[in-house]
Every structure is written in C-alpha cells, then in structure tokens.
Amino acid sequence: MAERTTFRLRVRFGKLGRLRHLSHLEVMRALERSIRRADLPYAVTQGFSPHMKAAFGPALPVGTAGLREYYDLWLRELVPAPEALARLAAATPPGMAPGAARYVPEKAPSLSAALTIARYEVGVGPAVGPEMLVRAVEDVLAESELTVKAKGKTKVFDLASVLPEEPRVESSGSGSTVVLTTRMGATGSLRPEALVGRALECAGLPHAITTVTRTDLLMETEGGFMRP
Amino acid sequence: MRDDMWARVEPLLDGVERPARYLDSEWGVRVRPDASYRVALVYPDTYELGMANQAVAILYDILNEVDGVAAERCFVPWKDMAAAMRAADVPLHTLETLQPLRDCALVGVTLPHELTYTNVLEMLDLAGIPLRSVDRGEDDPLVIAGGPCAFNPEPIASFLDAVLVGEGEEAVLELVEADRAVIEAGGTRADRLRALSGVPGVYVPTLYVSADGSAQPGCGAVVPADAATPRMVTKRALKDLGSVRPPTCPVVPYMDVVHDRAVVEVLRGCTRGCRFCQAGMVYRPVRERGADDIVHDVMATLRCTGHDEVSLVSLSTTDHSQIEEVLRRLSRSLEGRAVSVSLPSLRVDSFGVEMARLVAGGGKKAGLTFAPEAGTQRLRDVINKNITEEDLLGTIEHAFGAGWRRVKLYFMLGLPSETDDDIRGIGRLVHKVLDVARENTPKDQRGGLKIGVSVATFVPKPHTPFQWEPQLTLPEVRRRQEILREAMPRRGVDLSWHDPDVSFLEGALARGGRELSDVIEKAWRSGCVFDAWTEEFSLPRWLAAFESAGIDPVALASSERDPADALPWDHISSGVSKRYLLRERERAVAGVTTRDCSFDGCTGCDACGDLGLDIVLGGASRG
Numbered sequence A: 001m002a003e004r005t006t007f008r009l010r011v012r013f014g015k016l017g018r019l020r021h022l023s024h025l026e027v028m029r030a031l032e033r034s035i036r037r038a039d040l041p042y043a044v045t046q047g048f049s050p051h052m053k054a055a056f057g058p059a060l061p062v063g064t065a066g067l068r069e070y071y072d073l074w075l076r077e078l079v080p081a082p083e084a085l086a087r088l089a090a091a092t093p094p095g096m097a098p099g100a101a102r103y104v105p106e107k108a109p110s111l112s113a114a115l116t117i118a119r120y121e122v123g124v125g126p127a128v129g130p131e132m133l134v135r136a137v138e139d140v141l142a143e144s145e146l147t148v149k150a151k152g153k154t155k156v157f158d159l160a161s162v163l164p165e166e167p168r169v170e171s172s173g174s175g176s177t178v179v180l181t182t183r184m185g186a187t188g189s190l191r192p193e194a195l196v197g198r199a200l201e202c203a204g205l206p207h208a209i210t211t212v213t214r215t216d217l218l219m220e221t222e223g224g225f226m227r228p
Numbered sequence B: 001m002r003d004d005m006w007a008r009v010e011p012l013l014d015g016v017e018r019p020a021r022y023l024d025s026e027w028g029v030r031v032r033p034d035a036s037y038r039v040a041l042v043y044p045d046t047y048e049l050g051m052a053n054q055a056v057a058i059l060y061d062i063l064n065e066v067d068g069v070a071a072e073r074c075f076v077p078w079k080d081m082a083a084a085m086r087a088a089d090v091p092l093h094t095l096e097t098l099q100p101l102r103d104c105a106l107v108g109v110t111l112p113h114e115l116t117y118t119n120v121l122e123m124l125d126l127a128g129i130p131l132r133s134v135d136r137g138e139d140d141p142l143v144i145a146g147g148p149c150a151f152n153p154e155p156i157a158s159f160l161d162a163v164l165v166g167e168g169e170e171a172v173l174e175l176v177e178a179d180r181a182v183i184e185a186g187g188t189r190a191d192r193l194r195a196l197s198g199v200p201g202v203y204v205p206t207l208y209v210s211a212d213g214s215a216q217p218g219c220g221a222v223v224p225a226d227a228a229t230p231r232m233v234t235k236r237a238l239k240d241l242g243s244v245r246p247p248t249c250p251v252v253p254y255m256d257v258v259h260d261r262a263v264v265e266v267l268r269g270c271t272r273g274c275r276f277c278q279a280g281m282v283y284r285p286v287r288e289r290g291a292d293d294i295v296h297d298v299m300a301t302l303r304c305t306g307h308d309e310v311s312l313v314s315l316s317t318t319d320h321s322q323i324e325e326v327l328r329r330l331s332r333s334l335e336g337r338a339v340s341v342s343l344p345s346l347r348v349d350s351f352g353v354e355m356a357r358l359v360a361g362g363g364k365k366a367g368l369t370f371a372p373e374a375g376t377q378r379l380r381d382v383i384n385k386n387i388t389e390e391d392l393l394g395t396i397e398h399a400f401g402a403g404w405r406r407v408k409l410y411f412m413l414g415l416p417s418e419t420d421d422d423i424r425g426i427g428r429l430v431h432k433v434l435d436v437a438r439e440n441t442p443k444d445q446r447g448g449l450k451i452g453v454s455v456a457t458f459v460p461k462p463h464t465p466f467q468w469e470p471q472l473t474l475p476e477v478r479r480r481q482e483i484l485r486e487a488m489p490r491r492g493v494d495l496s497w498h499d500p501d502v503s504f505l506e507g508a509l510a511r512g513g514r515e516l517s518d519v520i521e522k523a524w525r526s527g528c529v530f531d532a533w534t535e536e537f538s539l540p541r542w543l544a545a546f547e548s549a550g551i552d553p554v555a556l557a558s559s560e561r562d563p564a565d566a567l568p569w570d571h572i573s574s575g576v577s578k579r580y581l582l583r584e585r586e587r588a589v590a591g592v593t594t595r596d597c598s599f600d601g602c603t604g605c606d607a608c609g610d611l612g613l614d615i616v617l618g619g620a621s622r623g
C-alpha cells in the first residue's frame, strides 16, 4: 500500500487531580482509547502489528500533575480542528481533558525532541516557612552541581545548564510554591522535587513537598522559549 | 463525605506500588451518590485481576440500572496499601463514592477459586466487618458470595451470610428486591436472611446444620435446621442469553490489567462432557447467543470503551455453531482500524486453526493453545476428552503449514487410572508433535522452533464424575514428574509445571466441609493472603493451620470417597444428577466415551429437565 497523505493534529491536554497518580504508559493508553471512542479517522502504522499513529511529549512521572501536555495524532482525513477537539473532549475523562487542538506541518520536529524546557511548581506545606525555603533553595543553587541518586543510579547535573531561569519562591495561602524552569538534556532531566528535596534536606527542614505540577512545556528557539 | 474520605486516602498513595489501583475516575464508572441501597461488589484479589472478571462487570451494569440502588467496585488492596490503611485507620471502602464497606447494605463477593478464601477474610477485616456471620450485628452489611466456588460453599460458609448458586443476572435483582422489602418493613437481620433463603438459588448457611456432627472432614450431609428452609438449593441459570443485555459500556481501566481488552460472551455452558471439568458440568446446558447479537455487542463495546482488542469468550468459543459467520463479519467491520479479535481457546481440529487464521488475518500470529490433557488414547477415553492423536497431529500440521511457529499444549498429571505408561505417552505424543511441526516448517526457521508443554496436577472437583477420586499425594506427584521429565524430548520443548503444592491445597479446600473455616481463619491469621500469587503462597503456613485445627489435608485430598457416603455439597444442585455423575464414573472406569449432547442428542444428565431449560444454538432453542 502506498503511503497516504495524513494530517498531523497536535492536541494539548492535562493530567489533573487524581489522575496525577497515573504513569506515562497509563496516560498514553487512556488517551489512545479516548481517540478511538471519539471515532476520529486515525492513521494506522504499516507492518506486522499495526497500531494507531500517535506520538507523545516527554513523560510525566507517577504523582506529577501536568497543565499543558501534548500529543500528536495523525489522521487519515482532515477533521476541522474545533470538531476534533469537541469529539475528543466528549470521549476523555475530565482529568485528562483536551484543551486545544490544531494542525501542525507534517515536517515539524517531534514533540519529544522539540520540548526541551519544562516549567514546574513544587508545592511545599506550611511546615516550612517561605523565608526558610528561600534560603534553603539559595544554598543549593550556590553549588554548581547537584548529584541525584535514584533507582541505584547517580546523576550529576550542571545547575547552570539545567536551570535556564532562576527558581523563585512564592508564598500562597497554605504554604509556599517553588517555581522553576528546567532544561532537559542528553543526560536526562532533573526532577524538580529532587532539587527542592535536597534544599530542604540540606537546611535540616522537613520534607514537606505536597504537590508537583508541570505547568508548561516549551521549545527553545533563538528568540527564547516558545509553546509548541 | 466523599471528599473527606479521599483526603484520607490520597496521602497513602504516594508510598504504594501502582496507585492506579485505587483511583477510580475511569471512563465508564457509575457514580450514584443519592442511592439509598448501596452494594459493594468485591473481587477478592487486586484491581488488575478483578477488572478482568466478567461477573463483576455484569452485576455492576445490572444493579446500577435499578432505581435507588448503587453498585460500586471494591478490590483487595495490595499488602503495602493494606498496611498503610491499617496504620492510618482508613477502613476498606468502595472505589466510586469511597463508601466504607461496613456502611453498605450488601457486600457481594465473587469467588473464582479456592485460593482467594484468605483474601475474603482480609477484605472483611480491613472493612471492620466481623469475620463470621454469627458475630455480625444489625448494622453490619449482608455478605453474599457467588461464582464457581458457590457449588461447594461449605469451606467458607461460616464467613458468608448467603451464597448465590449459578448465574446471577436475574437472581441478583430478586435478591436485592427481597432485601429492600424487608428493610423497608423494618425487619431485622434475621428477617433479611430468612427472606433471602426464599429466593431460588440462594443458600443461607446459618439456616443449615451438619447432619452428623461426628462426620469425617469432607463427608457428611448438610441439612436445613428447620422445615421452612429448602432442603436443596438449585443453581440459577438463564433460559436464553438473549433475554439479558450484556454490558457494552463497562469501566475502562487505566492500569494494565489482566486481559486488558473488551469482552463479549458468545455462549454459556459446554456439553463436550470432559469428566474432570467442573465448569463443563455445572454450567449446563449450552446456550448460544445469536450471531447478530454478538456482532452488535462487539461493535457497541468497542465504540463505548475504545479498546483495541476484543475477546470472544466462553468455555468453548470455536464450538459456537455460527462462529465462522461471526468472525467473517467482524473482520469486515474492523478492517483498517488496528483492532484485533481474540479467541481464548481453540478446539483441536483444522476448523479451530482456520478460525485462528480468520482472526489473525495477514497480521501477527500469536501462539496457539491446545489441550489434549492426557498422553494416551486409553486415558483420553477415561476422561472423555474426545480427541485422537490423528486429530492433534493433523491440527499441528495445519497450524505450522499456515505459518504458526508457536504452540502450547496442556496436560494433566494424576488423572484417575493413570499409569506410568500414560505419563510416558505424553512424552511420545510431544515427540510426534515436534516431528510434525518440524516437517511443516521451512528449514531455515526450524532452529527456533519450540513447543510449550504445560502440566498441571489433576484436582478432583465437586459436581464432576471424578468427585469421589483421590488426588495424588505430593511425593507421588514428584515421582511422576520425574517420569515425565525423562520421557520428554531433550530439545525443542519448554516444559512448565503448575505448582503441585498449590494444586494440593486447592484439592484439600475444594472438597472439604464447614470444618475448614477454622483452617482458613488460622491460615489468614498466620499471614496467608494473596495465595494465588506465587511469591506469596506458603504451603508450610497452610499445613500448620491444618495441623492446629486438627484436620489432615492429605486425607481430605487424597483418600477415595465412597459414593454411598453423603458429600458436603449434596444440598447444592447444579441440575446435573448424582445418578448421571455415577454413570459417567462407571463409563470412565470402562473406558467408554459419552457424546456431546449439543449436537448428538441428550445423554441424560437431567440439567435441562430439572431446570426447565434447553440447549440453545445460534440464539434459538433446539425445541
């Protein structure tokens, strides 16, 4: 069979509420099912075990929520984007509801390659006061490297390169929030709770992290950061 | 209330494996906060196993259609979550509205096999419900069980308030209606139980006593304690599957559950008459759904769930009289969608392979599975497995010729009358299968050729012609395994065993009586839970529990029973008469086979007459 023309639809979605406890694999499978329920004319890969042609942005770990996550879906027929969005919305659990859909050029770089910048908010409970938190974060940032041990592996991050923007602490009603931007590199990506956790640990403060939310995923261009 | 409870549960999730087990909020959940009568549907194992259970899905669908009734799911939390819940004093609750089980009107438990018994106790304990029926008070829910184990409920009867025997679609509605009427009238718990025992197919253990207190374990009749209670509880069965609407919008899990796919039932029952098979005896007669209904439900279920695979399930799907038509229609409708159809089991003939070819299309060929069960014709005649060596070898030739490269064969060790030569016969048969497979495989592909051989220990089950037979003792199993190992081809075979320790326990629990409640409780108290999980199972702990209860599990599993003695499940009827079972037993001894009554005329098991049923083929009664 000759390759047929396909249309590449980029969908923005969330991973919210209880669903933050899902794994990346679980999220992908659930979204593929919602696409089938929406009865969109999805393209199918060629080969021995054909499957839906879709590609997802960088994975979110179990426990981390996401406000602006993305996937690309290839369609066999052009369905007007607003209609595709409405059909997806009607077929997706509220915690993963799609927020926007638009067509992107077939040649656009893949989401996983393009989205190298992530913004996070790490919630810290009232057990740690905002001033203490500010100082703790500053102390960690004073070092040039951060060593993270996870699952038996040790990774060393060069803070200047993984943190393209200065993290800041905001105080909210019931505690405070560390707002930070990370750059995903070839050596992997720094988990924001690892940085905040280390800050709390070094300052002898309780591990009071309550929530981790990825608020944005961005592409890095010469002119700065851009949404996909 | 719901939010309060979630606020207590959510912090526990950060520290446990696979939190997706505890989230709810899947596509297709039914949340009915205003219902006045709440039913918890429990599967006594983890979420990923329970979500594959069709009975739970069916009852969930049916009960949530009833005004004022809510049915919600509950599974047994894994050990890490159970410990966290105990430490935080969070009671076991349903997923949908986080209702503590002890505040539900009814807790309905499916009992798929004996190895879930300790999980039932774990569930009750986590819920704060007294373990034994006699210790429960007016405010406790009624705990009702159903499923395959209901056909001998005695071992676990002390922990249950009632047992529903047979198919639940109609009975569960009658049962809930009867209970609501009693509650409305201000009745007591005793009134509720009495009302349940009036529903056909419902057994209320506290209304029955053992006829002979001194009876041997595993022997002795159970009789009603008073004249108002039925002497015999007869299974429920639907006359025609076309009369109930199967669930086409079931809950779609996030987690990678066992059998993660859409399921459509194509027929119920199986009348091939294998003498070791409990399902084949107790779910008689065969009732097929019509091809139109099946095709419609497949398409509706796929649309509603978004699954990419649908399984056509039953005890013997390729025996459906219209299966070829169904598969052809489905492959046309599903063209180009990357959605696949699967068949759980295949019959051993070319037709079976052709059906597998139809569902595989041009795509991936998953392995094929066949169950000759025994290695010699003599023994296959004893067990009434009506396939010959030629059938099997012809099927293998066909399958490898059609491009399959993997097959798996199922056998049983310790079938009644088995000799060492029968065991070597398995080896001889596998040799021949391997030869035929090689001959029908292109030379360059022969290197990686493997035949899977899976061997289980035969466990005699209640309500079968072999219910009086002894099970092999463990040392004897080991001796026979050695013989089999030596008889197997050295190369090209992957031999695997179903753990004989587990089969031994299954055997001891399957044919016991009410005296086993003490053993089960002691086992659970000593830490037995999730016994169906290989790494959790501990035979020594179970043996200690038997010993401290003063019951010999070897005698229970491995001594032959006298057909003249009463059995602990004699008061439960599957419709198949004891007379028929005895006759089948005699025919087994004589090596005489019995035909399939769905196609070759009634063989007199009495299920149809006693239950007012008939064989239904292609959705229409044979008449």
Ligand code: SF4
Residues within 6 Å of the ligand: B271, B284, B285, B286, B597, B598, B601, B602, B603, B604, B605, B606, B607, B608, B609, B615
């Ligand atoms: S009564 Fe006859 S036809 Fe009905 S299931 Fe039994 S053997 Fe088959």
